[in-house]
Amino acid sequence: MKAxxxxxxxxxxxxxxxxxxxxxRRGLLEEPPRNDSxxxxxxxxxxxxxxxxxxxxxxxxxxxxxxxxxxxxxxxxATCGDIKAQAEERINNIEERIRDLSKMKEALVELTRQCxxxxxxxxxxxxxxxxxxxxxxx
Amino acid sequence: MKAxxxxxxxxxxxxxxxxxxxxxRRGLLEEPPRNDSxxxxxxxxxxxxxxxxxxxxxxxxxxxxxxxxxxxxxxxxATCGDIKAQAEERINNIEERIRDLSKMKEALVELTRQCxxxxxxxxxxxxxxxxxxxxxxx
DNA sequence: CTTGACCCTGTAGTATGGTACAGGGATTAT
DNA sequence: ATAATCCCTGTACCATACTACAGGGTCAAG
Numbered sequence: 001m002k003a004x005x006x007x008x009x010x011x012x013x014x015x016x017x018x019x020x021x022x023x024x025r026r027g028l029l030e031e032p033p034r035n036d037s038x039x040x041x042x043x044x045x046x047x048x049x050x051x052x053x054x055x056x057x058x059x060x061x062x063x064x065x066x067x068x069x070x071x072x073x074x075x076x077x078a079t080c081g082d083i084k085a086q087a088e089e090r091i092n093n094i095e096e097r098i099r100d101l102s103k104m105k106e107a108l109v110e111l112t113r114q115c116x117x118x119x120x121x122x123x124x125x126x127x128x129x130x131x132x133x134x135x136x137x138x
Numbered sequence: 139m140k141a142x143x144x145x146x147x148x149x150x151x152x153x154x155x156x157x158x159x160x161x162x163r164r165g166l167l168e169e170p171p172r173n174d175s176x177x178x179x180x181x182x183x184x185x186x187x188x189x190x191x192x193x194x195x196x197x198x199x200x201x202x203x204x205x206x207x208x209x210x211x212x213x214x215x216a217t218c219g220d221i222k223a224q225a226e227e228r229i230n231n232i233e234e235r236i237r238d239l240s241k242m243k244e245a246l247v248e249l250t251r252q253c254x255x256x257x258x259x260x261x262x263x264x265x266x267x268x269x270x271x272x273x274x275x276x
Numbered sequence: 277c278t279t280g281a282c283c284c285t286g287t288a289g290t291a292t293g294g295t296a297c298a299g300g301g302a303t304t305a306t
Numbered sequence: 307a308t309a310a311t312c313c314c315t316g317t318a319c320c321a322t323a324c325t326a327c328a329g330g331g332t333c334a335a336g
Contacts, residue, residue, distance in 0.1 A: 005312075005313075006312095006313075007311095007313080016294085016295080017312095017313090018295060018296075019293085019294065019295085021314095022294060022295085026293090037302055037303085037313075037314085038301090038302090038313080038314060038315095039303095039312090039313055040313085040314090057293095058242075059246055060239070060242040060246075062293090063292080069266075072260065073260050073261075073266055075260070078260045079259070079260065080253055080254060080259070080260060081255040082260070083253065083260060083263045083265050084250055084253045084255035084265065085255075087246050087249060087253070087265050088250055090246055091243055091246050091247060091250070094242055094243045095243065097239055098236055098240065101198070101232050101235055101239070104196075104197050104198040104232055105233065105236070107197055108197055108225050108228055108229050108232070111225060112222050112225045112226055115221065115222045115225070117218060117219040117222035117223075118217070118218055118219055121217070121218070122210065122211050122213070122220070122221060123211075124218065125218040127218075127221045127222065128207075128211055128221055143282080143283075144282095144283075145281095145283080154325080155282095155283090156325060157324065159284095160324060160325085164323090175283075175284085175331075175332055175333085176284060176285090176331085176332095177282090177283055177284080178283085178284090195323095200322075201323070202322090
């Protein structure tokens with residue numbers, strides 16, 4: 001009697017209807033029971049689960065990782081430490097991405113530092129010549 | 139007489155043959171002349187251009203941005219300042235990504251700090267309960 | 277002169293995370 | 307009762323940046 005249609009769930013979770021069906025196809029969300037007309041009948045917990053997915057995504061977890069997290073939660077012998085390990089892997093991953101981005105940034109900052117940024121011709125721009133060390137155009 | 143086949147260019151630039159053809163389709167690389175058999179005949183400058191693309195990619199430029207950079211370089215009235223502006227936009231973009239990632243990381247670090255990481259049951263893991271605030275499973 | 281390495285086009289598939297119909301049936305509000 | 311919403315499936319599409327064939331022609335070495 002408290003079953004929700006997909007539209008209600010979508011609104012309450014702040015996610016699109018199509019996206020929910022996509023998550024179901026992906027295996028991220030279990031298939032809910034259907035009524036006589038074939039409409040999905042979601043228990044209220046579905047909203048909770050979708051919000052979980054949404055938050056995890058905001059923390060940078062991929063759908064695949066979220067799937068693993070959910071699977072872990074359902075395993076009887078999974079421990080808190082398993083989850084923590086997962087989160088720590090995520091942190092390491094994020095740190096690596098930050099390091100990569102910082103390297104890119106430093107290289108670019110160095111290039112712009114060398115560039116006067118004035119009205120000089122493009123052919124003399126140190127940014128381009130740095131990218132194209134031996135280069136001229138056809 | 140110094141024309142290169144696509145395979146030679148690929149090897150010298152450190153890029154796959156298929157990737158070069160893909161760049162050509164994308165409009166990133168101009169179509170080279172062909173010989174009687176329809177083989178692409180690249181001038182040696184093509185290697186330079188591909189290395190340019192490769193380096194720009196390593197600096198985090200997307201193919202679309204690289205296209206813009208190349209177009210800028212070919213415009214008569216483009217200035218060094220135009221290039222610098224492009225690079226600075228890139229820097230801002232990278233900084234934004236770093237800020238986003240740092241936020242994610244901080245949230246995760248805070249969660250793992252709260253988690254004992256011991257053999258406790260998953261249902262009591264603060265990481266999961268934080269992600270799923272009101273939640274229990276079906 | 278044949279074999280293997282190279283080249284060609286065109287199409288399709290990969291991964292990621294969705295979004296957008298088309299073409300139909302069901303439900304709800306007026 | 308009928309129109310406006312919903313819901314269904316299935317498929318195709320968006321961007322990004324490739325990668326992998328299939329099916330065929332060409333070229334160079336032994």
